Each structure stands twice: as C-alpha cells, then as structure tokens.
Amino acid sequence: xxxxxxxxxxxxxxxxxxxxxxxxxxxxxxxxxxxxxxxxxxxxxxxxxxxxxxxxxxxxxxxxxxxxxxxxxxxxxxxxxxxxxxxxxxxxxxxxxxxxxxxxxxxxxxxxxxxxxxxxxxxxx
Amino acid sequence: xxxxxxxxxxxxxxxxxxxxxxxxxxxxxxxxxxxxxxxxxxxxxxxxxxxxxxxxxxxxxxxxxxxxxxxxxxxxxxxxxxxxxxxxxxxxxxxxxxxxxxxxxxxxxxxxxxxxxxxxxxxxxxxxxxxxxxxxxxxxxxxxxxxxxxxxxxxxxxxxxxxxxxxxxxxxxxxxxxxxxxxxxxxxxxxxxxxxxxxxxxxxxxxxxxxxxxxxxxxxxxxxxxxxxxxxxxx
Numbered sequence: 001x002x003x004x005x006x007x008x009x010x011x012x013x014x015x016x017x018x019x020x021x022x023x024x025x026x027x028x029x030x031x032x033x034x035x036x037x038x039x040x041x042x043x044x045x046x047x048x049x050x051x052x053x054x055x056x057x058x059x060x061x062x063x064x065x066x067x068x069x070x071x072x073x074x075x076x077x078x079x080x081x082x083x084x085x086x087x088x089x090x091x092x093x094x095x096x097x098x099x100x101x102x103x104x105x106x107x108x109x110x111x112x113x114x115x116x117x118x119x120x121x122x123x124x125x
Numbered sequence: 126x127x128x129x130x131x132x133x134x135x136x137x138x139x140x141x142x143x144x145x146x147x148x149x150x151x152x153x154x155x156x157x158x159x160x161x162x163x164x165x166x167x168x169x170x171x172x173x174x175x176x177x178x179x180x181x182x183x184x185x186x187x188x189x190x191x192x193x194x195x196x197x198x199x200x201x202x203x204x205x206x207x208x209x210x211x212x213x214x215x216x217x218x219x220x221x222x223x224x225x226x227x228x229x230x231x232x233x234x235x236x237x238x239x240x241x242x243x244x245x246x247x248x249x250x251x252x253x254x255x256x257x258x259x260x261x262x263x264x265x266x267x268x269x270x271x272x273x274x275x276x277x278x279x280x281x282x283x284x285x286x287x288x289x290x291x292x293x294x295x296x297x298x299x300x301x302x303x304x305x306x307x308x309x310x311x312x313x314x315x316x317x318x319x320x321x322x323x324x325x326x327x328x329x330x331x332x333x334x335x336x337x338x339x340x341x342x343x344x345x346x347x348x349x350x351x352x353x354x355x356x357x358x359x360x
Contacts, residue, residue, distance in 0.1 A: 012155075016148065016151060016152075017148070020144055020147060020148055020151075021144075024140055024143075024144050027140070028136075028140060031136075032136075057155075058166070065254065066166075066170060066173075066180070066181035066182060067179050067180050067181065067252075067253070067254070068170075068173065068174060068179050068181065068322065069179055069322070069323050070323070075167055075170045075171055076167065078166075078170055078181070079166075080165075080166030080167075081166060081169060081170065081173075081181035081182045081184075081185050082165060082166050082169060082185060084182045084185075085182050085185035085186045085190060088182070088186060088256075088258060089186070089190075089193065089194070089197050091258075092197055092200075092201060092258055092342075093197065093200055093201075096200055096201050096203075096204035096205075097204065099204060099208055099349050099353070100204045100207050100208055100211075102353075103207070103208045103211045103212050103352070103353065104211060106211075106212065106353075107211045107212065
C-alpha cells in the first residue's frame with residue numbers, strides 16, 4: 001500500500017499541504033495570542049514550515065546526500081544542494097532574530113512587568 | 126449562560142480561504158517553473174568537483190555564496206550585540222540556583238567530549254555532513270551545559286572578544302587575498318586539486334573559511350546563551 005506514497009507528485013502534495021498547515025498554525029498563533037513570547041514562538045513555527053517546504057520539495061526518491069566520493073559520483077541521483085544551503089542560512093538568521101526578539105520581550109517585562117500586547121500603552125501619551 | 130466555547134468561524138473560514146489561495150498560487154508557480162531552475166543543482170554539483178570539496182552544500186555555502194555567508198555572520202554578530210546591549214546588567218550577581226552534585230560531575234565529564242565533537246564537525250565540514258554553523262552551535266551547547274550546572278561559571282569576555290575579532294578579520298583578509306591574487310573576492314588561491322578530494326587537506330580555502338565561521342558562530346552563540354541566562358537580582 002505504500003507504493004502510492006512513493007510517487008513524486010504525492011510526496012510533493014503531502015509536503016506542501018503539511019507545511020502550509022504548519023504555516024497557518026503559526027499564523028493563527030501570531031494573530032490570536034496576546035503574550036509576547038508566544039508571538040515570537042509562533043513566528044518560529046512559521047519559519048519551520050518554510051524550511052520543511054524547501055527541503056521536502058527538492059526530495060527525490062532513492063536519492064543520496066550531495067557528497068561526492070569515489071563510490072558516489074552519479075550527480076543525477078544526488079539531492080539538490082542549493083535549498084540545503086539556503087535553509088542553512090535561513091535557520092541561522094531565524095535563530096538570531098528569535099533570540100533578539102525574546103531579549104526585547106525580557107527587557108520589556110523587566111521595565112513594565114507586562115507581556116500582554118493589549119496592555120501596551122507606553123507610547124500613547 | 127452558554128458554557129460552550131464559541132468557535133471563531135469567521136476567522137477560521139478566512140484562514141481556510143487564504144490557505145487555499147496560497148496553495149493555488151504555489152501550485153501554479155511550481156507547474157510553470159523554468160527548467161533552468163530545476164537543473165541548477167546538477168550544474169552546481171558538476172562545478173563542485175572543480176573545487177575539490179566532497180560536500181556540495183559546503184561549496185555552495187562557503188564558495189559560491191561566500192560573500193552572502195560573510196553578511197550572514199555579520200547579521201549574527203549584530204544580533205549578539207543587540208542581545209548584549211539589551212540584557213546587559215551592571216549588577217554582578219546572578220540568581221542561578223546551586224545544582225546538585227550529579228549534574229555538576231556529569232557536565233564536567235561531558236563538556237570536553239561535546240567540545241571535541243563540535244570541533245570534529247567543524248573541521249570535517251567539507252567531507253561529511255556538518256560544518257561551521259553546526260559545529261559552532263554544538264560548542265555553544267557545551268557552554269550552555271556548563272552555564273546551567275555551575276553557578277560560578279562564566280565565559281571570559283576577553284576570550285570571546287579575541288576569538289570573534291580573529292575570526293571576523295581573518296575571513297575578510299582571506300577574501301581580500303583572493304581579490305589580489307585571483308581578481309575575485311574569496312577566490313580559491315590555495316591548491317585545490319580534484320585528485321585530493323576526500324582528504325582532510327583539500328579544497329583550498331574552503332575548510333579554512335568554514336573553521337573560521339565555526340569559531341565565530343561558537344563564540345557568538347556562547348555569548349548569547351550567557352546573556353540570556355545571566356539576570357539581575359531584582360527580577
């Protein structure tokens with residue numbers, strides 16, 4: 001029964017729908033949560049869905065890692081290295097942005113004792 | 126009183142509709158993708174052999190997109206700087222609790238092993254899965270283990286400053302030497318023969334740059350976790 005899932009179109013459809021579902025889980029959290037930390041975690045979930053989409057869409061059946069050596073020289077059967085490199089960059093940048101945002105949230109909590117975005121009114125006066 | 130929680134039907138239907146729209150647009154884009162994009166990876170894999178590096182992802186990150194990686198570690202440095210500025214405290218006291226004896230002994234035993242593994246992943250980044258970013262994060266995790274288990278432990282600030290300065294300056298210097306020797310920024314001016322592929326000393330400047338990236342990422346991540354753990358005593 002698993003031969004059905006071995007078709008490239010089926011795998012790409014599953015990866016696309018799954019990562020889009022994860023993306024909208026993150027977006028829902030981003031729009032409905034009131035806590036600053038939870039908002040940043042939601043952004044991190046959205047980032048993860050994009051990583052999954054990029055890596056999943058370039059997956060080939062029976063392919064190997066893009067590492068050349070004497071035993072593996074068949075370039076056509078290797079995975080595409082470009083999305084891997086792009087996602088490596090994106091993971092590092094996403095981690096830096098998440099850490100900076102969380103540190104802003106910590107500092108805001110230290111100053112005001114508040115993480116609720118509805119109660120932020122420091123700029124109003 | 127209505128005890129049932131009301132479902133936000135408008136919001137949920139809006140989400141479903143936008144999800145459907147995004148999926149449709151994505152499908153159209155994927156169907157009409159130019160064939161040059163689909164074969165770009167194979168072309169890069171063929172080019173990769175000329176640099177004499179086994180791991181194609183390393184070649185893409187460090188060589189074909191080397192200037193981009195320089196900007197990326199600059200972004201990481203700016204994030205580390207911002208966290209240090211935000212969470213900086215003059216008070217020299219921290220509220221970390223004393224951990225128990227077993228955790229202290231185990232983390233002291235594990236620290237060199239994790240450090241060694243991080244350095245291994247960093248140095249063999251051009252031959253096997255891994256590289257500077259991954260190795261740097263592993264080293265930072267070893268530092269984090271010591272930070273949460275030892276109350277008095279603190280990464281010396283001068284060591285971090287020296288490592289970061291060394292790594293950043295030598296990355297730019299290697300790029301400039303490539304510019305002078307080969308007329309390209311980050312040109313591979315060291316010998317990179319294809320017959321050497323798979324050996325530790327192969328690939329010219331690519332493993333050197335990845336080790337530099339690893340040093341920079343490791344020191345910056347260690348600084349970030351230390352700044353996030355250290356707190357004022359009044360919070």
